[in-house]
Amino acid sequence: xxxxxxxxxxxxxxxxxxxxxxxxxxxxxxxxxxxxxxxxxxxxxxxxxxxxxxxxxxxxxxxxxxxxxxxxxxxxxxxxxxxxxxxxxxxxxxxxxxxxxxxxxx
Amino acid sequence: xxxxxxxxxxxxxxxxxxxxxxxxxxxxxxxxxxxxxxxxxxxxxxxxxxxxxxxxxxxxxxxxxxxxxxxxxxxxxxxxxxxxxxxxxxxxxxxxxxxxxxxxxxxxxxxxxxxxxxxxxxxxxxxxxxxxxxxxxxxxxxxxxxxxxxxxxxxxxxxxxxxxxxxxxxxxxxxxxxxxxxxxxxxxxxxxxxxxxxxxxxxxxxxxxxxxxxxxxxxxxxxxxxxxxxxxxxxxxxxxxxxxxxxxxxxxxxxx
Numbered sequence: 502x503x504x505x506x507x508x509x510x511x512x513x514x515x516x517x518x519x520x521x522x523x524x525x526x527x528x529x530x531x532x533x534x535x536x537x538x539x540x541x542x543x544x545x546x547x548x549x550x551x552x553x554x555x556x557x558x559x560x561x562x563x564x565x566x567x568x569x570x571x572x573x574x575x576x577x578x579x580x581x582x583x584x585x586x587x588x589x590x591x592x593x594x595x596x597x598x599x600x601x602x603x604x605x606x607x
Numbered sequence: 608x609x610x611x612x613x614x615x616x617x618x619x620x621x622x623x624x625x626x627x628x629x630x631x632x633x634x635x636x637x638x639x640x641x642x643x644x645x646x647x648x649x650x651x652x653x654x655x656x657x658x659x660x661x662x663x664x665x666x667x668x669x670x671x672x673x674x675x676x677x678x679x680x681x682x683x684x685x686x687x688x689x690x691x692x693x694x695x696x697x698x699x700x701x702x703x704x705x706x707x708x709x710x711x712x713x714x715x716x717x718x719x720x721x722x723x724x725x726x727x728x729x730x731x732x733x734x735x736x737x738x739x740x741x742x743x744x745x746x747x748x749x750x751x752x753x754x755x756x757x758x759x760x761x762x763x764x765x766x767x768x769x770x771x772x773x774x775x776x777x778x779x780x781x782x783x784x785x786x787x788x789x790x791x792x793x794x795x796x797x798x799x800x801x802x803x804x805x806x807x808x809x810x811x812x813x814x815x816x817x818x819x820x821x822x823x824x825x826x827x828x829x830x831x832x833x834x835x836x837x838x839x840x841x842x843x844x845x846x847x848x849x850x851x852x853x854x855x856x857x858x859x860x861x862x863x
Contacts (some may be wrong), residue, residue, distance in 0.1 A: 504661055522652040526810075531736035569813035571655040 503527050505600040509586055516579050518604050521552065521560070523574040531566035547592045548594060549570065554604070556582025580606045620815040634788070635802055635854050636862055639795040646807070648861040655857025656738060656807040659731060663739025666732055672723025678736075681720070685743055693856055697845040699757040706760050706840065708814060710737055711793030728835040728856075733846045734805045734814045742803065749802055749856060751849040764846025767839055773830030786837050796863065800851035801844065801859025810863065817844050 502525040512521045527549065532544025544566060554559040559578040578586075587601040616634045635761040637645060646651050682688040696709040707715065710728075713736050717723045725732040738833070753761055784798035790796065804817045811819075818840060822832040832842045 505653070506657060522650075524653070524655055524658055525653075526658040565704050566828060569809075571658060573653055573655065575653075 502598060505588060505598070507555070507588060507600060508588065509600045509602065509604060511603070513580055514560060515581060515606055518577045518579050520577050520585065523550075523552075524570050525574075525590070526569060527592070529564075529566075529568055529570045529572060533566065542560075543593075545593045546564060547590045550574070550588065550590040552576070552578075554578060554580050555582055580604060582606055592603045614756070619775045624645070629647065631846065631853075633733030633800060633854050634798050635800055635851075635853065635857065636797045637803070637857060637860065639788075639797050640861075640863060644861055644863055645678075648785055648857065654807065654859060654861055656705035656805075656814060656861065659695060659735040659738045659805070660742055660859060662731060663737070666736050668840065669740055671717065674722045676721055678716070681769050684750060685739065689740045689743040691744050691747050691750075693741040694747050694750045695752065695860060697841055697848060698745050700852075701756070701761075703781055704756075705821065706757055706841050708817075708841055708844055709740065711841070713740070729812070729816060729819055734816060735808075737816065737823075738805050738859045739800070743858065745857045746855050749848060749851045751845065751852055753849055753852075760842050760845055761849055763839075764842035764849075767843045768846055773828035775828040775830075778823070778829045799847060800854050801847045802854045803857035805858065806824070806860040819849070 506522075506524040508522040508524075510519050519607075527547055528545060529547065530542055530545040532542070534542050536542055546566055546568070547564050550560075550562045550564060551558055560576045562574065564572065583605040584603075585601040586604050587599060589597060589599045591597045621724050637648065640648075647655075651657055666675050666678070666687075667685060670680070679851045681683070693709055695710065697706045699705070700707045700712075710733060713733070713825050714725055716855050719815040726736075771778045771781075779799065782796050801817045801820075804820070807814050808820075818835055821840060821843060825832040
């Protein structure tokens with residue numbers, strides 16, 4: 502489990518865009534570096550990230566090795582009804598992690 | 608003629624002392640950072656330091672060690688109990704008879720009061736707890752004591768700051784007092800105020816304490832870094848913190 506910070510307003514208005522900011526604690530090891538013994542450090546990045554609002558995908562991203570450690574992603578979304586803003590991502594080890602916060606729509 | 612020369616020397620001396628920390632005119636590293644780096648620090652949702660703060664917050668209320676007590680078990684609510692605490696560290700500990708850093712104090716609480724194993728130096732847990740405690744003093748001016756039993760340690764720190772070290776034979780003061788604001792390759796030489804530690808450094812792609820920063824500086828001048836538990840490091844941290852008195856705490860800061 503890596504630490505994920507999802508920052509979005511707790512309350513939004515129907516179909517009014519709001520900003521979502523994500524911070525993920527991840528090394529995003531590019532696979533291009535070598536350790537002190539000259540051995541290649543295997544690539545370990547988050548490669549796929551999907552964000553959904555109440556079950557409906559609102560944002561999707563493919564990440565690549567040139568993205569720095571602890572990636573920060575920000576995007577705008579609209580919501581039609583209250584629900585969970587869910588972030589799901591998969592890294593090179595094949596682990597998929599899901600985090601969510603509740604957003605109420607008025 | 609002689610009088611003129613004396614006057615010139617006096618003016619030069621006055622100018623010379625004017626450069627060295629006139630009280631105001633202190634510049635936080637924040638002031639020398641780029642707009643983008645500052646924006647990152649200003650927005651808590653974009654500041655990666657908050658990933659560590661979140662970890663520290665979780666640890667604060669997690670029971671640990673033989674006592675099964677958490678930090679919160681004794682100290683209670685952080686916002687009230689830890690407000691302003693980070694502004695006073697490193698501070699003199701009368702039981703130990705020497706100054707102690709904030710990291711040292713957290714470690715002391717952990718091993719002596721909680722009965723838990725010490726947290727490894729520069730571990731995410733240690734950085735997280737320090738950042739979480741430091742955050743409670745954000746925006747408050749640094750106020751490290753300079754009088755009383757701490758004085759000899761402060762003087763020792765000052766001497767270290769002014770001592771030439773390493774193969775480059777450089778002292779901290781040569782760059783950070785006399786050449787602060789000028790360039791070292793592409794970067795502005797900061798005044799070296801430790802008012803944002805532990806901080807997120809983009810070069811490290813991670814969080815680091817003042818100890819990590821000093822280790823970097825020492826290897827930079829090709830000197831052998833002090834071991835993490837060296838009294839010299841505490842003295843130097845103490846002098847640096849005192850030197851930054853009046854600047855506001857920025858923990859967790861973001862630096863290039």
